[in-house]
Amino acid sequence: MSVKSKLRSRLLLAVAAAFVSILAAQTIIRFNWTLPQLDHLAHYNDQLDVKRVKNQISQQLNLNKNFTYDNGVWDENYSNAREKNIDWFQQNYFIKQTFAHQNLNGIYFYDAQGQLIVGMSANREFEFIVTPEFTDPAIYSPLLITTKEVQDNQQLPISKVQFIEVHGKAAVVTSQSIAPSNEHGPSAGTMLVWQFIDDKFVELLSPNGQQLVQQHQGADLDAIFPHLSSEWGSNDVDAQVYQGRLFIGVKDLQHKPLIAFSIPQSPRLYDRAIFDSSILAGLVMAIIVLGLFYFFIHKSMIQPVLKMLKTVSYVSLSSDYSQRTGLSGSSELHRLGxxxxxxxxxxxxxxxxxxxxxxxxxxxxNTDQLTSLANRRYLDQHLAVLSSHEANRQLPLSLLVIDIDFFKSFNDTFGHAEGDRILRQVAHALKQLTHGATDLVCRFGGEEFVVVLENTDKANAAHVADNLCRGIEQLKIAHGGKNASEFITISIGVATKPADHAIDSQQLFERADAALYRAKSLGRNRYVCADNA
Ligand SMILES: Nc1nc2c(ncn2[C@@H]2O[C@H](COP(=O)(O)OP(=O)(O)OP(=O)(O)O)[C@@H](O)[C@H]2O)c(=O)[nH]1
Known part of the structure; x- marks a missing residue:
């Protein structure tokens, strides 16, 4: 497995492990700590909401209470109640504006014996209804403040707030004992005001016209009452949620469900979806971070290693040492590169x-140091190469073995150093007199030279040999010793391999050497061609 795929698989494992760890940690925290805390907080907020609505209802009812108190302990009211002055009550109370201002549907006055003095009801538009309710003692007597209640109560006056059903609709009744303003003296009876608890009533409970509070009556109550968050008259507040709302139930005097108020449960500040999306966001973040991490690792570690591996492998296989990693930088790997x-x-x-x-x-x-011609070693290689090429078999090839005549005598006359100079001069001349491209001139040893003539038959070789003999003689190098000529001369033995014969360099040389021997014996300064093999 390569470093790259190893690192990639380990990073994937790391992502998976990180994700599982995050998920596990988040799940544990979520179910054991966060969610219970948030649920508890939400429950507490719901309870506060329920209490707030109950307070709003109380405040609304207090308006009626204040109204009945202000009038119940009014001396003029007190005296007229005692006198049962119906006209006075009709003039002072049965005014449309009073009903509308107080949002009332009825104002009734009863004497101390519980007998109706006078009363008036109005509809929701505050138009007076001719037939008043609360004339039947069976209905109103529980609402009155009895003489006994006044006596039992140390402080006058006293009041009651009760929920009842009027014409099949929920209503609230506020009753107040009629008492003198100094609150001393017998009660003159009961002042009773009532109003329907309908949408108009709950509108007053919802600030800014938000219609948050709703009222529920009739058939719905059977389903609602088992899920109440709180009951009117009780301080206990739970926060049961039913159909997304919190309910406050109100019972009538007979303890029958009469009405329920509700508010929507406040939207949760958290949502389980937020948790799920946060896990997803965490995963995405983890992938991005690990992606960046991988990119960084790849750039700073894997890439340099791969570059070095590639370069060193290539160099070791190709021996091309011009390759470079091209790495530079301060990290250890870049320094290694x-x-x-x-x-x-x-x-x-x-x-x-x-x-x-x-x-x-x-x-x-391959070179002869004295003459700078090719040496015998090179000659052998050259002949071996020529022999190995099949094409050369088709062509003629000639070999010239050249020897300076009586060179010993020259040396003896002029000295060895001069002999060397002459050897160089002869070598140079031989080079000049042959074709550098196709003919090889080499010093075979001592004062002996060999010339290889490629693609040259016997006649041409003889011609070359003759040229060489003449050319050296024409150098006119004084011999000074025992020689047939007064100048330096050479003798040449020529051997030719005709076309379509294999090259046998050993045999060729021996024949040329034998021909040289003959040339020497025939008087020197000449060439002799060996017979065809
Ligand atoms: N100066 C010099 N002389 C050399 C060199 N190599 C060989 N010789 C001399 O060449 C001479 C060859 O002499 P021989 O082999 O007797 O033949 P020759 O005197 O040339 O007589 P023939 O070949 O029969 O004409 C010897 O005296 C060698 O010392 C060399 O590198 N430099």
Missing amino acids: ELIDQLLCVVESNKQILQQQNEQLAALS
Whole structure:
């Protein structure tokens, strides 16, 4: 497995492990700590909402209470109640504006014996209804404040707030004992006001016209009452949620469900979906972070390693030391890349030096130091190469073995150093007199030279040999010793391999040498061609 895929799979494992850990931690925190806390907080807020609505209802009812108190303990009211002055009550109370201002549907006055003095009802538009309710003692007597209640109560006056049903609708009744303003003296009876509890009533409970509070009556109550958050008259507040709302139930005097108020449960500040999306967001973030991490690791670690691996593998296979990693930087891996490049640079330049030295050595090993001609070693290689090429079989090839005549005598006369100079001069001349491109001139040893003539038959070889003999003689190098000529001359033995014959360099040489021997014996300064093989 490569470093890259290893790291990638480990990073994937890390992502999975991180995700599972985050999920597990979040789930544990969520169910054991966060959600219970938030649920508790939400429940507490619901309870506060229920209490707030109950307070709003109380405040609304207090308006009636204040109204009945202000009038019940009014001396003029007190005296007229005692006198049962119906006209006075009709003039002072049965005014449309009074009903409308107080949002009332009825104002009734009863004497101390519980007998109706006078009363008036109005509809919701505050138009007076001719037939008043609360004339039947069976209905109103529980609402009155009895003499006994006044006596039992140390402080006058006293009042009651009770919910009852009027014409099948829920209503609230506020009754107040009629008493003198100094609150001393017998009660003159009961003042009773009532109003329907309908949408108009709950409108007053919802600030800014939001219609948050609703009232429920009739058939709905059977379903609502088992799920009440609180009951009117009780301080206990739960926060049961039924159909997304919190209910406050009100019972009538007979303890029958009469009406329920409700408000929508406040929207939760949290949502389970938020948790789920936060897990998803966490996963996405984890993937992004790990992606960036992988990118960073890849750039800073994997890429340099791969570059070094690629470069070193290529160099080891190809021996091409000109390759470079191209890495540079301060990290250890980049420094390693730089060092590899430096090493490759050193190896490359050493290799070049070595190559040059090898070439020089090769050149030296194939060259005769004195004459700078090819040496015998090179001649052997050259003939071997020619022999190995099948194409050369088709062509003729001639070999000239050349020897300077009486060179011992020349040396003896002029000295060895001069002998060397002449050897160089003869070598140079032989080079000049042959074709550099196709003919090879080499020093075979001592004062002996060999010329290889490619694609040259016997006649042409004889012609070349003759040219060489004449050319050397024409150099007019004084011999000074025992020689047939007064100048330096050469003798040549020529051997030719005709076309369509294999090259046998050994045999060719022996024949040329034998021909040379004959040339020497025939008087020197000449060439002799060996017979065809
Ligand atoms: N100066 C010099 N002389 C050399 C060199 N190599 C060989 N010789 C001399 O060449 C001479 C060859 O002499 P021989 O083999 O007797 O033949 P020759 O005197 O040339 O007589 P023939 O070949 O029969 O004409 C010897 O005296 C060698 O010392 C060399 O590198 N430099």
